[in-house]
Amino acid sequence: METFKVGADDFLEMFDCGPGGLPPDFFAVLARMDTRHRDANNKELEEYVLALLKKINSPEIFRAKEENHDAWEKGWKENLDALSPGNKTADALKPRYYRGSKFLRYKNKLIVTDNINLEHDLFVLMRIILFRKYLLKFDDVYEFGCGSCQNLLMLSEMFPEKSLHGFDWARPSMGIIETLAGKFGKKVDGRFLDMLNPDPSTTLKPGAAIITIHALEQIGKDHGKLISFLLNSKPGIVVHCEPILEFYDPNNLLDYLAITYTEKRNYLSGFLTALLELEKQGRIEILEKRRPYLGGVVHEASLIVWRPV
Numbered sequence: 553m554e555t556f557k558v559g560a561d562d563f564l565e566m567f568d569c570g571p572g573g574l575p576p577d578f579f580a581v582l583a584r585m586d587t588r589h590r591d592a593n594n595k596e597l598e599e600y601v602l603a604l605l606k607k608i609n610s611p612e613i614f615r616a617k618e619e620n621h622d623a624w625e626k627g628w629k630e631n632l633d634a635l636s637p638g639n640k641t642a643d644a645l646k647p648r649y650y651r652g653s654k655f656l657r658y659k660n661k662l663i664v665t666d667n668i669n670l671e672h673d674l675f676v677l678m679r680i681i682l683f684r685k686y687l688l689k690f691d692d693v694y695e696f697g698c699g700s701c702q703n704l705l706m707l708s709e710m711f712p713e714k715s716l717h718g719f720d721w722a723r724p725s726m727g728i729i730e731t732l733a734g735k736f737g738k739k740v741d742g743r744f745l746d747m748l749n750p751d752p753s754t755t756l757k758p759g760a761a762i763i764t765i766h767a768l769e770q771i772g773k774d775h776g777k778l779i780s781f782l783l784n785s786k787p788g789i790v791v792h793c794e795p796i797l798e799f800y801d802p803n804n805l806l807d808y809l810a811i812t813y814t815e816k817r818n819y820l821s822g823f824l825t826a827l828l829e830l831e832k833q834g835r836i837e838i839l840e841k842r843r844p845y846l847g848g849v850v851h852e853a854s855l856i857v858w859r860p861v
């Protein structure tokens with residue numbers, strides 16, 4: 553079967569890079585990656601679908617809010633413990649849920665690769681594009697649901713002069729931020745924040761950039777308070793890189809599975825619909841809403857960029 557590579561042209565197709573095109577650092581990072589892959593054959597597709605159906609129908613699929621919280625406390629504690637001068641910082645902060653998989657959703661297909669880290673490699677490239685395009689002109693960047701702080705670390709390396717702020721409801725995330733600031737000299741600070749119930753006394757610098765990356769899944773349908781909080785914070789831009797249920801096509805097998813998985817897990821739903829309603833009311837301007845068709849083994853993150861009017 554024919555082998556392909558994910559190249560610069562594919563990213564130009566997936567994201568609107570504007571007249572400047574792809575940033576120079578993108579090419580340097582791409583050159584170090586093995587992006588070879590091929591389409592899954594019928595047997596592999598069967599293997600993938602069966603494993604996913606078993607996951608969807610397993611009793612562990614549903615997790616209560618408290619279980620979600622406990623899982624993150626435990627997960628990020630492992631990353632915090634790995635953060636020592638002997639370890640490469642980016643490796644220490646790579647979330648352990650990137651377990652490695654030969655399968656990946658890409659361009660509306662299931663692909664197979666020998667590089668089991670391809671999902672994370674492509675995620676690195678995507679963030680270079682998005683961070684340069686949307687965050688360049690902002691002095692302050694807030695990440696909601698910053699987790700292991702891998703995005704804050706990457707931002708601090710791309711833009712050492714920016715003030716970075718990480719919010720999360722998991723305590724070890726605050727420990728990671730303290731270490732990044734104290735031991736590694738990064739311009740970063742952090743704060744506890746529950747996105748399901750953001751404390752209105754938490755204030756952000758008006759005109760700043762806000763990002764959420766793979767962070768809203770577990771707020772399910774309960775995004776009303778978060779959206780109000782974002783609006784009240786008067787940001788200059790809000791960039792979401794999140795799985796958006798509205799973009800899936802229920803008549804496509806992979807999408808149907810992703811929809812079922814999302815529903816069973818009580819993951820983010822109605823988020824784009826809520827933002828479109830705000831746009832209709834003239835309260836926000838949506839600058840970008842795009843499905844790049846870039847996986848995820850099970851589902852895909854899409855891009856929504858907006859600002860208050």
Ligand SMILES: C[S@@+](CC[C@H](N)C(=O)[O-])C[C@H]1O[C@@H](n2cnc3c(N)ncnc32)[C@H](O)[C@@H]1O
Binds near residue numbers: 702703
């Ligand atoms: C999949 S991780 C993504 C972490 C990080 N954004 C990244 O891209 O590596 C989801 C993060 O959202 C956080 N999170 C989930 N629900 C939250 C809530 N209600 N309030 C604050 N953080 C929450 C979790 O603690 C976790 O750090």
